Amino acid sequence: MRAVDPRLLRLGRATRRYLAVSVLLGALTALLVVAQAWLLADVVSRAFSGDQSATDLRTPLSVLLAVVLARAAIAWYTEVAANRSSSRVKSQLRQAFVEKVAETAPSADRQPVGELATLATHGIDALDGYFSRYLPQLVLAVIVPITVIVAVAATDWISAITLAVTVPLIPVFMALIGMRVRSRQDRQLRTLQVLSGHFLDVVRGLATLKVFGRSKAQVETIQAVTDSYRRSTMSTLRLAFLSSLVLELVASVAVALVAVEIGLRLLHGHLDLQSSLFVLVLAPEAYLPLRLVGTNYHASAEGLSAANQMFAVLERPSPARGDRSDVPDPATHDIEFDRVLTGYPDRAGPVLDGWSLTIEPGEVVALAGPSGCGKSTVLKVLLGFLAPQTGTLRVGGVDVATLDPDAWRAHISWMPQHPHLFEGTIAENLRLGRSDATDDELWHALGLASLADRVAELPQELETRLAERGAGLSAGERQRVALARAFVRDTPLVLLDEPTAHLDSATEARVTESLRLFASGRTVVVVAHRPALLAMADRVVELAPAMALR
Secondary structure (H helix, E strand, O other), X not given: OOOOOHHHHOOOHHHHHHHHHHHHHHHHHHHHHHHHXXXXXXXXXXXXXXOOOOOOOHHHHHHHHHHHHHHHHHHHHHHHHHHHHHHHHHHHHHHHHHHHHHHHOOOOOOOOHHHHHHHXXXXXXXXXXXXXXXXXXXXXXXXXXXXXXHHHHHHOHHHHHHHHHHOOHHHHHHHHHHHHHHHHHHHHHHHHHXXXXXXXXXXXXXXXXXXXXOHHHHHHHHXXXXXXXXXXXXXXXXXXXXXXXXXXXXXXXXXXXXXXXHHHHHHOOOOOHHHHHHHHHHHXXXXXXXXXXXXXXXXXXXXXXXXXXXXXXXXXXXXXXXXXXXXXXXXXXXEEEEEEEEOOOOOOOOOEEEEEXXXXXXXXXXXXXXXXXXXXXXXXXXXXXXXXXXXXXXXXXXXXXXXXXXXXXXXXXXXXXXXXXXXXXXXXXXXXXXXOOOHHHXXXXXXXXXXXXXXXXXXOHHHOEEOHHXXXXXHHHHHHHHHHHXXXXXXXXXXXXXXXXXXOHHHHHHHHHHHHHHOOOOEEEEEOOOHHHHHHOOEEEEOOXXXXXX
């Protein structure tokens, strides 16, 4: 893990401006440190000389107070600027991260949702320590020691040599400790991601676990992962405290060396009181920024570890995108799979291996076959979520790979096998298909999905709010809301993956009849097992078991 990640520093003008301000404020702080030490030594030496009255010391004391207040003001403004910069960078990073995840979400090798959610929330928020404490202190750790050594050299070259020799020991120990912290912090974040992902999966499948009597076992698993995270956290804290002790010890011994040699020379008259006090007051300031860098490194290590994982996602190659916006109408042009071979990186063997199919304009095609033979994969290829490794998908003779994906998908309505309903009203979920749809169009779509009567019974009808994933509706009702959303979208190409799953035979018959009417003038590809859907199709394409996963 690098102490400074240049990828974070390239995130826009806000960061560059903040770094420039940090360097300027660091230089001012270094000068004020020297001025404060000189003024303090001057005031104390005058007071002990006995020939200065309180009135004579009023001016240097006032200047000293002004310097102290200036240091406090700079420290305050540095933290304010750091927090503002951190907020901007986190916003930019979170937006870029979400956009990249959305861009690559349909790919087969995506990370578990829980891990991505942890990175986008807790991981990005952990960068506060990096920007608000670590980076400002890192700037001071470079500028202040050099300024202090130069100022001390002008007064006492022997003390300057002692400082120049001992100050580099702090970064050496920091580097050794940092290598140890890296592995600990990476393991801690990884444990938190596993805990988050597992907890999310358990919550999603809680009803199933209860039915099969496995909920208690999952509680034990979560407890085990939680204990692992607790131990990892305590181990990291222990290392942080021990590293702080080591840095404090090194700095204290180094200051003691300077103090001893200053005291001996002052005792023998080789150094005056003011110079001795100046060096003694200034010497600890050379080590303080470096010690604080080590302390703040632990506060920023988790953020840097999370940022490293986030950039691994951000630096993934983007899917190939065509730029043609003149998309042939799928309702009036044929769609051709020409020897398409494709599969998933984490699975052995291709799912579709040299597969060919021509779908005529306005045709209803049902894809049938055993589980795993590639039915849903065909829909993913049509949607552009899965690119052919070899072979071509064409519409009206045009390679779909050359089309702009957004322009192509604008011609498609899609209902996946496990549709997702979002927290919000029924109307908002339906208008995901088409934001400008009127209430009458929404009711018409619900009628086609045999759900209008059920929605009319709800207290607020279309404005009835649904919980996440459509909680509050039965499985069949959620399925029909998703189907109605596809009806609302009203596109020339309709892709449906098991649209009548979870429906009883009477409701299935009504929905199938609605699908038959809706399919008029459109090209429809439906994944089906149930006889009613197969009977509705103009053609049933059986995917052979030989195409199944190997």
